[in-house]
Amino acid sequence: SPGQAAAEGRIRLAQQFGIAYLVLDVVRDQHLIEKHGKDAGIDITVEWAQISGATAMNEALLANNLDVVSAGVPPALTMWDRTRGKQDVKLVAALGSLPNYLITTNPDIHTLKDFGPNDRIAVPAAGVGFQSRTLQIEAAKLFGPDEFQKLDAISISLPHPDATAALISGGTEVNSHFSSAPFYYQALAGNQAVHKVISSYDILGGPATFNVLYSTSAFHDENPKTYAAFYAALAEAADWINANKAEAAEVFIRQQNSKLPLELVQQIIDDPENHFTIVPQNTFAYASELAKLGVLKNKASSWQDYFFPEAYGGAGGS
Amino acid sequence: MTDILGFDMPSPARAEPPVRPEYERPLEPLARSAAQAPLPLHRRLWQFAWLRKGLILIALALLWEILARWQGNDLLLPSFSQTLRAFFQDISSGIIPERTINSLNVLLKGYAAGVVLAFVLTTLAVSTQIGRDLLSTLTSMLNPLPPIALLPLALLWFGLGPNSLIFVLVHSVLWPLALNMYTGFTGVPETLRMAGRNYGLRGLRYVLLILVPAALPSIIAGLKIGWAFAWRTLIAAELVFGASSGKGGLGWYIFQNRNELYTDRVFAGLIMVILLGLLVENVLFRQLEKRTVIRWGTSR
Amino acid sequence: MTDILGFDMPSPARAEPPVRPEYERPLEPLARSAAQAPLPLHRRLWQFAWLRKGLILIALALLWEILARWQGNDLLLPSFSQTLRAFFQDISSGIIPERTINSLNVLLKGYAAGVVLAFVLTTLAVSTQIGRDLLSTLTSMLNPLPPIALLPLALLWFGLGPNSLIFVLVHSVLWPLALNMYTGFTGVPETLRMAGRNYGLRGLRYVLLILVPAALPSIIAGLKIGWAFAWRTLIAAELVFGASSGKGGLGWYIFQNRNELYTDRVFAGLIMVILLGLLVENVLFRQLEKRTVIRWGTSR
Amino acid sequence: MDGMTLSEASTRGAAAVGARGDRTALPPPLLCVDGVTLEYRAPGRVVRATQNVSFDIWEADRFILLGASGCGKSTLLKAVGGFVTPREGRILLEGKPVRGPGPDRVAVFQEFDQLPPWKTVRENVAFPLRISGRLGRKEASERAAHYLEKVGLTRFADAYPHTLSGGMKQRVAIARALAMEPRVLLMDEPFAALDALTRRRMQEELLALWEDVRFTLLFVTHSIEEALIVGNRIALLSPHPGRMRAEINSHAWGLHSGGSPDFQAAANRIHSLLFEDGDAHDGKDRQ
Amino acid sequence: MDGMTLSEASTRGAAAVGARGDRTALPPPLLCVDGVTLEYRAPGRVVRATQNVSFDIWEADRFILLGASGCGKSTLLKAVGGFVTPREGRILLEGKPVRGPGPDRVAVFQEFDQLPPWKTVRENVAFPLRISGRLGRKEASERAAHYLEKVGLTRFADAYPHTLSGGMKQRVAIARALAMEPRVLLMDEPFAALDALTRRRMQEELLALWEDVRFTLLFVTHSIEEALIVGNRIALLSPHPGRMRAEINSHAWGLHSGGSPDFQAAANRIHSLLFEDGDAHDGKDRQ
Ligand SMILES: Nc1ncnc2c1ncn2[C@@H]1O[C@H](COP(=O)(O)OP(=O)(O)OP(=O)(O)O)[C@@H](O)[C@H]1O
Ligand SMILES: Nc1ncnc2c1ncn2[C@@H]1O[C@H](COP(=O)(O)OP(=O)(O)OP(=O)(O)O)[C@@H](O)[C@H]1O
Ligand SMILES: [Mg+2]
Numbered sequence A: 001s002p003g004q005a006a007a008e009g010r011i012r013l014a015q016q017f018g019i020a021y022l023v024l025d026v027v028r029d030q031h032l033i034e035k036h037g038k039d040a041g042i043d044i045t046v047e048w049a050q051i052s053g054a055t056a057m058n059e060a061l062l063a064n065n066l067d068v069v070s071a072g073v074p075p076a077l078t079m080w081d082r083t084r085g086k087q088d089v090k091l092v093a094a095l096g097s098l099p100n101y102l103i104t105t106n107p108d109i110h111t112l113k114d115f116g117p118n119d120r121i122a123v124p125a126a127g128v129g130f131q132s133r134t135l136q137i138e139a140a141k142l143f144g145p146d147e148f149q150k151l152d153a154i155s156i157s158l159p160h161p162d163a164t165a166a167l168i169s170g171g172t173e174v175n176s177h178f179s180s181a182p183f184y185y186q187a188l189a190g191n192q193a194v195h196k197v198i199s200s201y202d203i204l205g206g207p208a209t210f211n212v213l214y215s216t217s218a219f220h221d222e223n224p225k226t227y228a229a230f231y232a233a234l235a236e237a238a239d240w241i242n243a244n245k246a247e248a249a250e251v252f253i254r255q256q257n258s259k260l261p262l263e264l265v266q267q268i269i270d271d272p273e274n275h276f277t278i279v280p281q282n283t284f285a286y287a288s289e290l291a292k293l294g295v296l297k298n299k300a301s302s303w304q305d306y307f308f309p310e311a312y313g314g315a316g317g318s
Numbered sequence B, C: 001m002t003d004i005l006g007f008d009m010p011s012p013a014r015a016e017p018p019v020r021p022e023y024e025r026p027l028e029p030l031a032r033s034a035a036q037a038p039l040p041l042h043r044r045l046w047q048f049a050w051l052r053k054g055l056i057l058i059a060l061a062l063l064w065e066i067l068a069r070w071q072g073n074d075l076l077l078p079s080f081s082q083t084l085r086a087f088f089q090d091i092s093s094g095i096i097p098e099r100t101i102n103s104l105n106v107l108l109k110g111y112a113a114g115v116v117l118a119f120v121l122t123t124l125a126v127s128t129q130i131g132r133d134l135l136s137t138l139t140s141m142l143n144p145l146p147p148i149a150l151l152p153l154a155l156l157w158f159g160l161g162p163n164s165l166i167f168v169l170v171h172s173v174l175w176p177l178a179l180n181m182y183t184g185f186t187g188v189p190e191t192l193r194m195a196g197r198n199y200g201l202r203g204l205r206y207v208l209l210i211l212v213p214a215a216l217p218s219i220i221a222g223l224k225i226g227w228a229f230a231w232r233t234l235i236a237a238e239l240v241f242g243a244s245s246g247k248g249g250l251g252w253y254i255f256q257n258r259n260e261l262y263t264d265r266v267f268a269g270l271i272m273v274i275l276l277g278l279l280v281e282n283v284l285f286r287q288l289e290k291r292t293v294i295r296w297g298t299s300r
Numbered sequence D, E: 001m002d003g004m005t006l007s008e009a010s011t012r013g014a015a016a017v018g019a020r021g022d023r024t025a026l027p028p029p030l031l032c033v034d035g036v037t038l039e040y041r042a043p044g045r046v047v048r049a050t051q052n053v054s055f056d057i058w059e060a061d062r063f064i065l066l067g068a069s070g071c072g073k074s075t076l077l078k079a080v081g082g083f084v085t086p087r088e089g090r091i092l093l094e095g096k097p098v099r100g101p102g103p104d105r106v107a108v109f110q111e112f113d114q115l116p117p118w119k120t121v122r123e124n125v126a127f128p129l130r131i132s133g134r135l136g137r138k139e140a141s142e143r144a145a146h147y148l149e150k151v152g153l154t155r156f157a158d159a160y161p162h163t164l165s166g167g168m169k170q171r172v173a174i175a176r177a178l179a180m181e182p183r184v185l186l187m188d189e190p191f192a193a194l195d196a197l198t199r200r201r202m203q204e205e206l207l208a209l210w211e212d213v214r215f216t217l218l219f220v221t222h223s224i225e226e227a228l229i230v231g232n233r234i235a236l237l238s239p240h241p242g243r244m245r246a247e248i249n250s251h252a253w254g255l256h257s258g259g260s261p262d263f264q265a266a267a268n269r270i271h272s273l274l275f276e277d278g279d280a281h282d283g284k285d286r287q
């Protein structure tokens, strides 16, 4: 029932679909939480759910149906912002830094300034969400702070797969897509005309965390052992991936029941741009930009404001 | 009773009715219709539908408020008062009216197209065997398909923007309405059909002048269902695609606020949908029913 | 014609029928029923509904194939043959059957709950004025709300997993069925109602033994609509909820394959939904209709 | 009215008769229709069906209602059946006001659509017997067969109502009502759709059953001859809106008094009472 | 059959009469019912309504169908109306096979639900006049008012059918049919729900109109007296399934020949023809 703390020894997690959640796939595949729990002397039951979309994730977390959920940085920050003084949601760890590419089939487009009124940029959620926020940050830089929504006018909401299919096969008005892995790999491979305009790394000034895990303070505070085991499992999984990239691809295919070709998965994991680390990178750019845009009511003074302390320990973090 | 029956009567087994004298009476003059005995106030008030429905609405609002306060989780379930505040804010700021008009604009087009197509399909179905099979097959095949499944096709054929939305709206309105319309048509009593055909009516005129009015109760139910499902679909579809953010509708408004966890605004958007539903039901459909099926005695 | 009429006849203005001799005849013995003239083969074949519907299905499949080849865009619209191949692959690998069973499991529960609730609500509505107002108000308010709007509440009250799905399924089945059921009930002819009440029936027995069979055509239409919308909703909801504890349904299957751009598998999942729709329509509902409303002559 | 006791009611009934006919030793009537005005109200339109109609029916009476088309006979029957509430006046059954329909007063309606179409002819007759809890499945079916034979529909026992002719439907309704063997039988032109011979047979069956069971009959007909044959007392209603015109005894005539001069005279008398005067005319408007 | 020319048909009609009645100088009949067998087929059940029924109707005939309940009169009428296709035999109108319903043969059905409930009484009468393109809105309304007055329903012109009594509904249907002034008028027990006086009035109106317009009438009734009064020729059908029993002339009797001994004799003769022999009995099963 609502508000009641879950007993120590149970954790309910949800992940979304895709390669960006590889760390969780490994945790699950190797039963790492259970392992670290046993090391700490408790039996932990782990319940996994798959949920698509940040809003459903948030709602499940708020309804106390899940203890830890995963989504992009902006929705996680929004949750942090809105639940201050209530559930006090904070971020647990990053799931990796992966770039998003703005790609297009329009040969005339090479920078953001080249987009005309007849181009259409597909994003999963126009105006909000990771891709649109990133675009807005760049638009504010390029066209001035008041014009940050300039590209929203030609953005349209379309799920990644549909946008990718539209780009590869042509024949629709959608000619651009702010795409994440593995979709931009598929698009670039599937259609010669598709080319990259800009990457989120370019906008944020270097590798940036794509997805994060977040949880309520209640869970964090009342389940210290479980939480610690969970965090340790994440760290081990990230390390393992970087040491065993080939096997990691197999884990992904197995866990997600995926029919993607193994080579593609391997190519993505091997890509030096993709870092599978739980250390947050460049998240503060979002926190400060979104506060400036008025999306966040609370201004964070550093990234540590919205992370649980366990995350402070690692090297770096931003 | 038995003792009374026993008195001065033939045995009950072979009861014989008493013979009474005959009588004739002069015809009573016509009296004015009796003034109805005035009902007590509370029963008279109870006769106003708007009052009863108003009470139901107030009760529901109270229930909501209590439930929300008890849950105390206003990011998931804001209280009625919070929602109302958000509603009036965004009404006065003009954003809800604007989004509503955008949505209604698309909705009405899709609805109208769905109604027309349903009519064409059912007319075909009542006139020919193959039309009947086609309707039954198409309905049972396509009706269960979720609109999002049609999205790629819509994109391919109708492109972005309102046309694709209209396409999925048609998909939502067409099948339930056609099903109901057809059911109504097949239920028209044989004698009435014969009377219509006896007038020399056939084809479209027969359908329009006989079958449609005779099947009106079913058709109205179909229209109501279609209306509701059009809204459901529109809002869901605006969430998924088609809203280029400049010209979003109510669905977009809801989606955006949901994304940003302004749950009170989400519910404000839903309130708008609810209000439109109540309006259409109580003004449009109710009037239609009063002027047709209730007046004609084909529905109570 | 006029010349014939003119012959040996009184002036047409005051036509007088001719007087003919009377006759009496011995009563003809009863003949056996005339063997029906054998129809030509193609017309006899045409009488098999499955044949006609089969032809329609083949035509639709052909249309699809042609359209797909003409578009040549198999990421958005795979051809029928590609889809079929994917379908049989995943049938034989057991994945589609498994997912279908998972979905059906939830669907049937939600459907049954929706039907029961619709029945309760309409029974209330035919028995009391306030029940009637409640039904009309609730339907017009809640029916247009998209299931995703109810999701947060479902999560709050029913948690993650099948119960929330059942909740949104009920929302999809309940209102259209209740609307149709109620319309059916109000359309029952007065004489039939009186006959039923004359038997001493009242309350639930009156509804079950008189109103339900009399309103069956409408109810069946409502059940069909409810069935279809339950699928729509389930698939859409599974897309969002995905799989909890490893038990995804058809919606999840579709979502997963869509995410990996296996459009042929997406359509294979839809084919499964279509097949189930055809099955339920042609076996379940058709049989029900044949054994009830068609046999009773209340629907043609 | 609600609180009236049985003895009050019976006193009232007897008194009413006393006032009308100067007889006193009568038992209380079974059914007492007292100053009943029936109206249909629709918004903006009030149609008065009957005005201030009173009559008493004793146990085992075969009471006939005669009147012009549209004069409110069916409405009156429905009021006795408990389907219509009087606007004014009251209807008492054994001294208790009629509150609603019940299987003690079984009605044959005038309309052809009174048979549930989802039951076969046999089931249509057996169904009310079973659900009123009177008979088991088997007994009900047997009794149904018995009465179906009486109305000549044995061959159609398994047919559904929509495959019957108009007259056959009415005969099923008659069989259904007779099989119920109710205390009071309400029949609204039950034989109107029957040919001469079948009609005659039905009249015979009805009277034979009455001889056996002595139910109380309230019978609406258009035929003056039928009224005289079937009834022992005939109430004549004026044209629309129906008001009491006369009550006439007809116990003297039965099935075989068809052609007699007395019978003719009575028929003529009724005819003139019914049609030769009256302020309103429905058969031909005088506007 | 389809290709049969007009002259062939008329020859056949005349020949048929010749064979039956040894007369030759007859004009061709307007309506020729030739060996018609009518059946209702449901899966697993065939109900034969009529078997090998033949008769001819000439222009301006008032042709009566008489027979027991369930003998197929209504079905026969529907076949002539074009609503039912004969299983065997053929029905020719002016030598051309009847292919479907049409406003040249207007029917009054036996059922009470033949009035579109969404039209008022006046509209119900005026509507077919307008849509068959015969009259404009105003003329149609006037003609409707005229015929409504004839059936005594002027006061109810603005009422909806569901507020009418059974007999009133039938009168509206009669008014509607008369107002159409069709070539052939098909009436299925139109007066069954009417009281004696109204029935008499309706008979008078019908005959008066016939005097004026000389339409052709095919009339089903259960009343032998009504058959003799209204008709000039009466076809008698055997009980179920209906077969031809006799054709009898009745042009000698009219509205005022009610009590005469000749009339009585004719009625008795018809009665015995109809009911006193026959292999199958529907009024009382012999199984
Ligand atoms: N449902 C109704 N709503 C309004 N008025 C009605 C309704 N039913 C009957 N009436 C009116 O009440 C009057 C009496 O009708 P009722 O059916 O009792 O007549 P009736 O004596 O049975 O006539 P008939 O002999 O033609 O059957 C008529 O004037 C009719 O118009
Ligand atoms: N729709 C139908 N389906 C099957 N059988 C039918 C149908 N209508 C009538 N019948 C059968 O056809 C036969 C003749 O019916 P029809 O209605 O023509 O009789 P009718 O002479 O008009 O009788 P009535 O005088 O009782 O009106 C009856 O045995 C009846 O059971
Ligand atoms: Mg009546």
Ligand SMILES: [Mg+2]
Pocket: D165, D166, D167, E073, E074, E075, E110, E188
């Ligand atoms: Mg008939």
